[in-house]
Amino acid sequence: MGTVTLGVSIAVPEPYGSLLQERRAGFGDPAAHGIPTHVTLLPPTQVEASRLPAVRAHLAEVAAACRAFPMRLSGTGTFRPLSPVVFVQVVEGASACSWLQQRVRDTSGPLVRELQFPYHPHVTVAHGISEEAMDRAYEELADFEASWTVGSFALYEQGADGVWRKLYAYEFGAGRATPAVPAQGSPVDEPATSRT
Template sequence: MVSKAGEETQGAVAQATALGVVIQLPSPLDATLREWRRRYGGQAAAAIAPHITLVSGSTTDWDSAVRHVRKVAAHMPVFRVGIRGTGTFRPISPVVFMNVIEGAQACGRLHDALVDGPLRHELSYGYHPHLTIAHEVEDSIMDLAQEELSGESMTFPVDSIGLFGTDSAGAWSLREELELGGPTS
């Protein structure tokens, strides 16, 4: 229960809210990657903007989580990401992705800082920065994506991170774009 003052009363259970922090890709790279996602993952995959997930989970204290994400962003320097070639999580998970080569350590530092605080949660697997191309589609399509995109590469600067939550319809939506502000490394 919540009182008029907004304070939780004894016995109340806080409701979890979905939250994600991602690196979005700049134009025109996002259009290219969205087309690859459509080609190999279908229209549903293309509807989700290409991104590199930093953290995904839920929180029972949205305001505290947002303050934490803002603080992490403010202390992280701008960096470059280089994506090259493909990889897969098969047979453990039916995913084909593009490898984050340049900037993988910076993504890891961001991830570690984000989960050190109110976003702390257990991971089933270690953090591995990547950009998903195909997920839960036929093996033949994942094989094709992995082969055809194996020679592709692109680089871009990362000067912000996106904070996502679910909207009233349950769809992921950008809540806030947070500029990185730490000293350049």
């Protein structure tokens, strides 16, 4: 069956998700329309396709143990010079995100992996573009603010075209996966294929 590239993240809801996606595209980031606006819980991870049922069951268990929590974004930050990234900061909800991502990667589950850098929840708005464009992203979104209540996370698969598509959403406390509901009304939210 081969491998699939999976990711787990918290979607940034509307109207903020589309707004930040459009701003990211406007800064010249070619990946903008292939990546729904999100806070990462599991970075791109290759998994045997045959392990998908185990992955889904594991994520349902993680979600069942979670409660809704407040999330607030405010201002910008950067990982430069270590990594060419400008992001919107998570100023409330970071500890809940850290707790979640640890459980997603739990050593008893199917998504065990080491991280390249220490976990730092954020919303990427520019990656790998010119220094001038990253400076512009950093400055123009410095006053950005958004807040909402997080009640779910989702499993995504990266297609051969590089586009990330939502496979399943996991509601907190529900203990089950629900079919993905389009978050930003774009092709990135269309299921890649049907899974059994």
